[in-house]
Amino acid sequence: MPRYAIGLDYGTNSVRSLLVNAANGREVGTSVWNYEHGTEGVILSSDPNLARQHPADYLKGGEIVIKRALSQAKRKIRGFSPDQVIGIGVDTTGSTPLPVDEDGQPLAFKRQFARDPAAMARLWKDHTGVAEAEEITALAERLRPHYLAKCGGTYSSEWFFSKVLHCIRTSPKVFDAAYTWVEIADWIPAALTDTLDPDGLTVGVCAAGHKAMYNDAWGGYPDKRFLGRLHPKLAQLRDRLQDKAYNIEKAVGGLSKEWAKRTGLPEGIPVAVGAFDAHLGAVGAGIKPGTLVKIIGTSTCDMMVAPLGKDLPDIPGLCGIVPESILPRYYGLEAGQSAVGDIFNWFVNYVEPGGERMGSHEALTREAAKLKPGESGLLALDWNNGNRTILVDQRLTGMLLGQTLYTRPGEIYRALIEATAFGALTIINRFEEYGVKVGQVVNCGGIAEKNPLVMQIYADVTGRPMKISRSAQTPALGAAMAGAVVAGREAGGYPGFSAAQKAMSGLKAKVYTPDRKAQGVYAELYALYSQLHDAFGTEKWEGKLFNVMKDLLAIRGKVRK
């Protein structure tokens, strides 16, 4: 009798369920539910930096998508029963911390906070804590440089302590009403297993390690004295954070009676420790040593793993190097580009809104595909949303160079694609410069699946074959794998991720291989890209142009006031 596992993938606008056959990863049921609160699930305000979510959406959405996936399977598979489901995994966006009370219940569920954005989950892309991030970075540079060394040298406004500190500073009522703060990657599995008690919470090392400076090497979360220097209340909070964070091999607990009733799933089936979408996406794409998994969406995550035992140097510019954040017994290495699909969307939707015929992604891709590498004379920097890796600098902006009076939109579109490819190569080079060999590249996400031109340009620019993950839903698949692993071999699951990946994940047959001639031209263009990259992004040339983008932003800030 076949066994099944469920992956729940909590995204920015919706939650998705994926019910797969544990033997081979075949998808037998899936459903997406759009969050009800805010604008497409995101609570906004006049402050463009603010992006929040209401936690009620997580519970309502989880129940709906599980039930729908089960119904689908019942219709599709003769004799299917929810009793054949052996485990659940959960992936979420992050860092998305949520203030909760002594019982682990979100403040947002209380009447007095039900409409207060400060009491909501602070979505990954909430940048209200920019000043706090700078403060944390500055203090850590002075007192705890080793904290920063594991997260690329800069603590981001998107991360846990920036957000919590911002709440202390700007919404003290909310902060004081909260007992502690929980990442939704931890809170959702706890809710499913009725283990919400904040003092006994099981937290994942993915969120803690990548976003909250957790590391066993220095005793877990940042020390109380350091946090106290930022704010006394942060030191108090430290006492309520867990001592230990776990990898995804561990079960948070068994599905609660209530959730068994709500969904029809068997009570007690294990729910794995939660992790971020990109990390479980990498698992779902078959990540292993030597494999770079690129998750290409509006932005990218570039993930690798390296064996724990081996001495791994700090790699400057990486978003994080966290033991077991992706796979147990491996370092999880996370890099990324701040905008990829978002840049193409920006150009199509706002700059070149020529409509279906000439201004759609399809039409522009068609025009771009007619060009040879180097033919447009254009070169762009892919920094419209800053640079995450390797410069770790939000105060960088986009650039287009080489335009003449004859430059056409298809040429610009191609230059933007090429710019993101150059950015991708810069990340690969950084991994390899520090001894993390990139043996193969596996791509996931809509752009990887739907745009052959992008993949071919990536192959030509990087000089490496571009492979595509077989599943279109790698985060949810990775989460389902975690469900199968925590279920264990005896229940019909797996003893570990290596076995689970071998059985449940795979690659598409189509591989994009580099064209030698294009590769040669791109090598020349990449040398020029690197010149611009270093001129505007580093202080290499005595900082000759390092100030330009930053000064423009400073002037803009001053003028807008």
Added chain:
Amino acid sequence: MPRYAIGLDYGTNSVRSLLVNAANGREVGTSVWNYEHGTEGVILSSDPNLARQHPADYLKGGEIVIKRALSQAKRKIRGFSPDQVIGIGVDTTGSTPLPVDEDGQPLAFKRQFARDPAAMARLWKDHTGVAEAEEITALAERLRPHYLAKCGGTYSSEWFFSKVLHCIRTSPKVFDAAYTWVEIADWIPAALTDTLDPDGLTVGVCAAGHKAMYNDAWGGYPDKRFLGRLHPKLAQLRDRLQDKAYNIEKAVGGLSKEWAKRTGLPEGIPVAVGAFDAHLGAVGAGIKPGTLVKIIGTSTCDMMVAPLGKDLPDIPGLCGIVPESILPRYYGLEAGQSAVGDIFNWFVNYVEPGGERMGSHEALTREAAKLKPGESGLLALDWNNGNRTILVDQRLTGMLLGQTLYTRPGEIYRALIEATAFGALTIINRFEEYGVKVGQVVNCGGIAEKNPLVMQIYADVTGRPMKISRSAQTPALGAAMAGAVVAGREAGGYPGFSAAQKAMSGLKAKVYTPDRKAQGVYAELYALYSQLHDAFGTEKWEGKLFNVMKDLLAIRGKVRK
């Protein structure tokens, strides 16, 4: 009884007549005729560098527009008679040289050459002689650096000898069939006055000085030995060029019997020495010492004059410093931007073709006008068509920097306007650095008249009031003034240009004055513009980025082959 003068303005696509009252410059008749040959008057080929004109258009068009202007005046002014016209002036594009036979007749009028582009007039924007221009520049750098010092340090592919040498190299049959080459600025007045004999031709110092390295200081045109080093046939041609070139105070001759018959004008009225449109445009706009006249169209010409007696240094980067090329007894100083309106047109027509509602000049100007200086965070370089002044470098390209995912077309449009304003300021600064004080700025051309936002930005960026010429047709008006001056005081004209300008030209009441706050922000932005300008356009910083645009063009050239 009032007296009238006619200005004939030979443009790229059409010829215009302007019949004005000599007493006050009031326009009493005007007409435009589009050339019949080629595409909108320009003969093109598969080579994008090629742009030619058929000289038959000059004669047919001249006759038509004169007759129409006279008819208009007859309908408009009671008792008007063509006999009241006292003189004619001619302005043309240039350098636009034309191969002619022993009688001064264009080879294009002969059957065997009637359809041969090589026998046509080589329009100013014909760039087929790029290689020859580089050759001439290189040789002059070694042997005759003083030739280059007067034309900005680089001999352009748009100029006389580049075009003639290119013909020697690529169309020897045409070259050998020609007796000599004549600028159309000289040929048209000669045709009107039946003084076409090449050995007795009256040539203007404007074309000769700005485009053919003519200077009385070294005996007129370049010496035979220098030309011989380029090609022996160029040395032969030297013998057929005139010894002396004249300013516009001189009459080429009287209107011929034939042309009097063709047009109805009185036989024998004087026709002034021809000059380029920008130069006579400056005259029509009231140029005098301390007044910068900006003729803003697809590109700009920035014209000044300085008294001949005073010692004037060579000003690096100016297109030309030529005695009497604009006004008699003054140096004519010519600078310019390679693209201004063309950049706006490029963006509207090709990059942001959102249609009337959102993608027209009007709609984008509306959006751009809502922004404060510095608010977009954008900065552009106005080099989509290279940089004429002060870098004199065709191998420069455009650049846009500072874009985010929120950048909108109106912001880009404003950044492009600002970039051209920064380019304009760079020219003003160059004049002043070399002691040519800019006391006032007078603008001409459609953009100056129709786009208050552009003019306000120019005022704010340069920190100077922007004034607008009263006449919308300054080149034709300046030509008519030349007609009135060569007619002389006794005929109802003027003894010189100062008197003619005082009577016939003027400014509009509307003056755009700098806003102090905007000026402050633009000073900061201009400092950043200058950083980019020097980084990409000069070798100032050990040429750190000087190669980028040039390398991109080189790669493009290689790839396109």
